[in-house]
Amino acid sequence: MAAVTFNSISLLQEFYSWLFPPPNIPKYGVPLPPEPHRVIDAQEVGDRPFLIVGDIHACCDEFKDLVTEAKRRAGFEDIFIVCVGDMLNKGPKNQETIQFLRDLSAKGQLAAVRGNHEESILREYMSKTRDKEYSLPERYQYLNDFSEEDFDFLLKLPYTLRIPKINALVVHAGVVPNVDLARQKYIDLSHMRNLIYSYHVWGSSVRGNSKCDIGVGWATMWSGPQHVYFGHDARRSVQDLPHATGLDSGCLYGKQLTGVIIDASLRRQFVSVDAKQVYSPP
Ligand SMILES: [Mn+2]
Numbered sequence: 001m002a003a004v005t006f007n008s009i010s011l012l013q014e015f016y017s018w019l020f021p022p023p024n025i026p027k028y029g030v031p032l033p034p035e036p037h038r039v040i041d042a043q044e045v046g047d048r049p050f051l052i053v054g055d056i057h058a059c060c061d062e063f064k065d066l067v068t069e070a071k072r073r074a075g076f077e078d079i080f081i082v083c084v085g086d087m088l089n090k091g092p093k094n095q096e097t098i099q100f101l102r103d104l105s106a107k108g109q110l111a112a113v114r115g116n117h118e119e120s121i122l123r124e125y126m127s128k129t130r131d132k133e134y135s136l137p138e139r140y141q142y143l144n145d146f147s148e149e150d151f152d153f154l155l156k157l158p159y160t161l162r163i164p165k166i167n168a169l170v171v172h173a174g175v176v177p178n179v180d181l182a183r184q185k186y187i188d189l190s191h192m193r194n195l196i197y198s199y200h201v202w203g204s205s206v207r208g209n210s211k212c213d214i215g216v217g218w219a220t221m222w223s224g225p226q227h228v229y230f231g232h233d234a235r236r237s238v239q240d241l242p243h244a245t246g247l248d249s250g251c252l253y254g255k256q257l258t259g260v261i262i263d264a265s266l267r268r269q270f271v272s273v274d275a276k277q278v279y280s281p282p
Pocket of ligand 1: 086115116117172231232233
């Protein structure tokens with residue numbers, strides 16, 4: 001009886017949200033960037049090879065080592081770096097990382113998307129802005145040393161970056177197949193790992209889910225047309241799929257920081273460096 005009641009309620013809830021989809025707002029109600037979906041055109045990049053980097057989580061030493069190694073492998077001093085989000089938080093060197101990111105960005109050598117950890121930072125920033133008495137939780141104390149310009153840099157990070165030159169779409173967590181970019185939910189772009197398909201008498205539906213043990217990994221269902229580069233899924237680690245590349249190989253957890261180099265002839269080459277230590281228990 002309880003199970004029947006529960007099922008009827010969840011069915012009603014599904015039907016209701018099918019009829020009245022909830023508004024598309026970012027997690028924690030943080031502000032949208034001025035340009036949620038950015039395009040990097042060919043002139044901006046020129047002839048430079050790309051280095052797309054997985055979740056850095058303030059592991060700045062490893063990030064710098066990866067950039068050096070990628071330049072060596074690509075045989076180019078001048079490369080264009082793209083970060084898939086979660087550049088900060090949880091790891092050891094937040095201040096140094098934001099500085100490095102902003103320096104590269106100011107020089108036109110880097111672009112990045114907003115990850116769920118950037119959203120958490122913006123949530124803390126909003127709380128602090130609204131209430132001067134607000135005291136940051138222990139693990140966000142480092143934000144006391146961030147400048148307005150640092151927060152502004154994070155606020156402006158788009159949810160997606162399209163790079164037509166290499167037929168790439170960069171996003172932190174994932175995209176739902178067969179849904180236009182403009183209609184993707186921000187919460188999916190920054191949090192999803194899996195897709196859950198439901199079939200009802202009124203039709204079928206698919207939705208993103210942040211857990212990776214219910215449903216199916218979204219990237220395995222993605223069939224293009226763009227190749228998606230993403231992070232956020234350290235448990236699945238590097239995913240080298242026909243139309244998607246997952247790059248979070250758990251540097252924070254003492255594993256590796258991984259990137260992929262894409263040269264002018266669209267050849268993809270993985271590059272990684274070992275974490276110098278375990279910064280957070282897996
Ligand atoms: Mn993440």
